[in-house]
Amino acid sequence: MTRTALNLTPDLHTYAQAHSTTEDGLLAELAAETQRLFPDRTSMQIGADQGVFMTMLTRVMGARDVVEIGTFTGYSTICLARGIAPGGSVLACDVSPEWTSVAQQYWQRAGLGDRISLRLAPALDTLRSLSGEPTFDLAFVDADKENYIPYWEELLPRMRAGGVVLADNTLWRGEVLAPDSPDSPAAYIHSFNEHVHSDDRVETVVLTIGDGLTLSRVRSRD
Ligand SMILES: C[S@@+](CC[C@H](N)C(=O)[O-])C[C@H]1O[C@@H](n2cnc3c(N)ncnc32)[C@H](O)[C@@H]1O
Numbered sequence: 001m002t003r004t005a006l007n008l009t010p011d012l013h014t015y016a017q018a019h020s021t022t023e024d025g026l027l028a029e030l031a032a033e034t035q036r037l038f039p040d041r042t043s044m045q046i047g048a049d050q051g052v053f054m055t056m057l058t059r060v061m062g063a064r065d066v067v068e069i070g071t072f073t074g075y076s077t078i079c080l081a082r083g084i085a086p087g088g089s090v091l092a093c094d095v096s097p098e099w100t101s102v103a104q105q106y107w108q109r110a111g112l113g114d115r116i117s118l119r120l121a122p123a124l125d126t127l128r129s130l131s132g133e134p135t136f137d138l139a140f141v142d143a144d145k146e147n148y149i150p151y152w153e154e155l156l157p158r159m160r161a162g163g164v165v166l167a168d169n170t171l172w173r174g175e176v177l178a179p180d181s182p183d184s185p186a187a188y189i190h191s192f193n194e195h196v197h198s199d200d201r202v203e204t205v206v207l208t209i210g211d212g213l214t215l216s217r218v219r220s221r222d
Pocket residue numbers: 044045046069070071072073074075076077093094095096099121122123124142143144
C-alpha cells in the first residue's frame with residue numbers, strides 16, 4: 001500500500017469513467033455542441049466525471065441554494081441544478097450573452113429553466129449586490145482566475161455553516177508548482193490555494209479530479 005496518489009494514466013481515467021455513472025444524452029449533446037460552436041474554448045467546460053461528482057455532492061449535501069461563478073454554455077449549471085433539493089435554485093453568474101444563450105436553451109430542454117436564474121454582469125458586482133447574510137449552501141467558482149481570492153472573500157460570509165465552496169482548476173495543469181510569471185493564471189491560482197489553506201473558517205481538500213477541484217467546508221461560526 002502507498003500513501004501517494006495513483007499515476008492516473010489515460011487508460012485508467014477511461015476505466016474510472018466507464019465504471020462511474022455516465023453523462024446522459026443531453027449533457028453529451030451540449031458538450032458536442034459546445035465543441036462545434038466554440039472549438040477553441042471547449043477546455044473551459046468541466047469534464048463528465050466532474051459533472052457526475054458535482055451532481056452527487058449537491059444531492060448528498062441536500063443543498064438548496066447554490067451560486068455558480070462562471071457558467072459558459074451551462075454544463076456545470078445543469079449538473080448542479082439536477083442535484084438541488086426541492087424548492088432550491090442556482091444563481092448562475094457570467095458576462096457572456098453569446099455563451100450563456102446556448103446554456104439557456106439547454107436548461108430549458110433539461111426542464112431546469114425554473115431552477116436556474118442567470119445574472120449577466122461581472123460576478124463580483126453580482127455578489128456584492130446580494131444580502132451579506134449566509135444564504136448559500138454550495139458555491140462553484142469557475143471564472144477569471146485573478147478574481148478567485150475576491151470571489152472567496154465575497155462568498156465566505158454568504159455561506160451557511162456546513163456549506164461548501166468548490167473552486168475549479170486549482171492545479172492548473174500542474175503549473176501551480178512553478179508558475180512561469182507572477183501574473184499568469186497558475187500564479188493567481190497558487191495564491192488562491194495559499195489563501196484558502198491559511199483560512200481557518202474552512203476545512204479543505206484539494207481533489208485531483210479534472211484540473212484540480214478544491215472543496216472547502218465552512219465551519220460553524222460559534
Ligand atoms: C471556465 S468558463 C466556465 C465553465 C463552466 N463552469 C462549465 O463547466 O461549462 C469561465 C466563464 O467565466 C466567465 N467570466 C469571466 N470573467 C467573468 C466575470 N468577471 N464575471 C462573471 N463571469 C466571468 C466567462 O464568460 C466564462 O463563461
